[in-house]
Amino acid sequence: xxxxxxxxxxxxxxxxxxxxxxxxxxxxxxxxxxxxxxxxxxxxxxxxxxxxxxxxxxxxxxxxxxxxxxxxxxxxxxxxxxxxx
Amino acid sequence: xxxxxxxxxxxxxxxxxxxxxxxxxxxxxxxxxxxxxxxxxxxxxxxxxxxxxxxxxxxxxxxxxxxxxxxxxxxxxxxxxxxxx
Numbered sequence: 001x002x003x004x005x006x007x008x009x010x011x012x013x014x015x016x017x018x019x020x021x022x023x024x025x026x027x028x029x030x031x032x033x034x035x036x037x038x039x040x041x042x043x044x045x046x047x048x049x050x051x052x053x054x055x056x057x058x059x060x061x062x063x064x065x066x067x068x069x070x071x072x073x074x075x076x077x078x079x080x081x082x083x084x085x
Numbered sequence: 086x087x088x089x090x091x092x093x094x095x096x097x098x099x100x101x102x103x104x105x106x107x108x109x110x111x112x113x114x115x116x117x118x119x120x121x122x123x124x125x126x127x128x129x130x131x132x133x134x135x136x137x138x139x140x141x142x143x144x145x146x147x148x149x150x151x152x153x154x155x156x157x158x159x160x161x162x163x164x165x166x167x168x169x170x
Binding site: 008010030038041047077084 | 120133
């Protein structure tokens, strides 16, 4: 069966989020003074074949650890389905 | 009041997702043959000051159009709260 999973990769709390800082300062320069914080990460949508949902999530976790997330400086969350829908 | 919004930016359907393709072929080379499709986009978490939720979302939409999303090749979704929690 096919499963769609949303992987959200974010900078770990406490790690300098250079992209987030750059976006925030640009937004402010553009007049968006209401912005207090910006964090920039990756949204990876995986579609994979699996016997059940649990195995699909386990497979996605392994892919995060092997490739999609640098766990020294990033953290990941996996949600079943497409969070952008 | 402070609002946290999750902005999910994805390649438009029909636009070649080069990052997604690259990640998929690498995952397969690493033995993950169950992977059918991969889409790679941005997860931007915005924290901003606003009088109410509706205005916060409107402000975030304007930021997406001005800076965060290239609407020629990308599409964005805004969710209230942090979808990675």
